[in-house]
Amino acid sequence: MIEVRNLICEFPDGDGRVIRALDVPSFTLEDGGAMALIGPSGSGKTTLLHCLSGLMTPTKGTVIVSGADLTQMTRQEKCRFRAQKVGYVFQKSLILPYLTVAENIRLSARLAGWDLMQDELDGLLESVGLSGKGNRRPEHLSGGEQQRVSFLRAVARHPSLLLADEPTSGLDRENGKILMNLMLDYQRRTKCMLLCATHDPEVQALFENQYFMKRGNA
Numbered sequence: 001m002i003e004v005r006n007l008i009c010e011f012p013d014g015d016g017r018v019i020r021a022l023d024v025p026s027f028t029l030e031d032g033g034a035m036a037l038i039g040p041s042g043s044g045k046t047t048l049l050h051c052l053s054g055l056m057t058p059t060k061g062t063v064i065v066s067g068a069d070l071t072q073m074t075r076q077e078k079c080r081f082r083a084q085k086v087g088y089v090f091q092k093s094l095i096l097p098y099l100t101v102a103e104n105i106r107l108s109a110r111l112a113g114w115d116l117m118q119d120e121l122d123g124l125l126e127s128v129g130l131s132g133k134g135n136r137r138p139e140h141l142s143g144g145e146q147q148r149v150s151f152l153r154a155v156a157r158h159p160s161l162l163l164a165d166e167p168t169s170g171l172d173r174e175n176g177k178i179l180m181n182l183m184l185d186y187q188r189r190t191k192c193m194l195l196c197a198t199h200d201p202e203v204q205a206l207f208e209n210q211y212f213m214k215r216g217n218a
């Protein structure tokens with residue numbers, strides 16, 4: 001379960017003032033739940049996802065994920081938490097360009113303490129239509145294929161929390177649909193928590209639960 005209380009993130013604006021990027025009095029997501037995070041550009045969706053993954057330390061507030069209070073963790077504890085519990089699909093695929101597809105996926109699993117057997121890797125590649133492409137470098141894949149590798153990299157670590165930040169924004173409609181089906185199928189099968197920030201009405205419509213954010217949120 002995710003429980004966020006009185007969460008505030010502020011950044012210096014460079015002119016000696018402070019920008020409030022995020023103000024979330026209360027946010028919860030039940031175990032096994034899926035939710036779309038909706039709001040205009042600048043409303044803090046990415047900032048909230050960063051706080052939930054431990055990538056960012058909020059200015060104030062509490063962030064509890066599966067019973068662990070991220071705001072009380074050291075940097076090292078947050079790195080371990082992220083590696084073991086969180087799968088993150090970013091807007092751009094961000095897969096490592098100098099590693100093959102298989103190496104990217106194996107590395108992610110390894111960081112979470114899992115050694116991927118070849119048949120498991122083959123099964124993952126097959127599940128996203130990338131059979132036989134494990135030895136390719138990302139530059140030799142289409143954008144849609146790269147995003148599917150990002151998805152595999154996220155789920156190879158068996159996350160209890162899957163976060164996606166505008167995962168379809170760089171994709172055409174068809175590839176966006178494929179990716180969202182993969183994510184939602186995975187979430188239903190594994191009962192992990194899924195939180196997906198999106199501007200896309202078609203993606204939003206896939207989620208029964210939606211959380212709306214306003215710019216400057218407070």
Ligand SMILES: Nc1ncnc2c1ncn2[C@@H]1O[C@H](COP(=O)(O)OP(=O)(O)OP(=O)(O)O)[C@@H](O)[C@H]1O
Nearest residue numbers: 011012019021039040041042043044045046047048
């Ligand atoms: N490191 C930072 N330093 C200063 N301001 C920041 C920083 N990160 C985010 N912000 C500001 O915080 C606000 C929220 O940004 P955020 O990226 O979370 O919004 P968003 O809803 O994800 O936007 P988008 O839909 O465009 O991706 C914005 O006003 C942004 O300019």
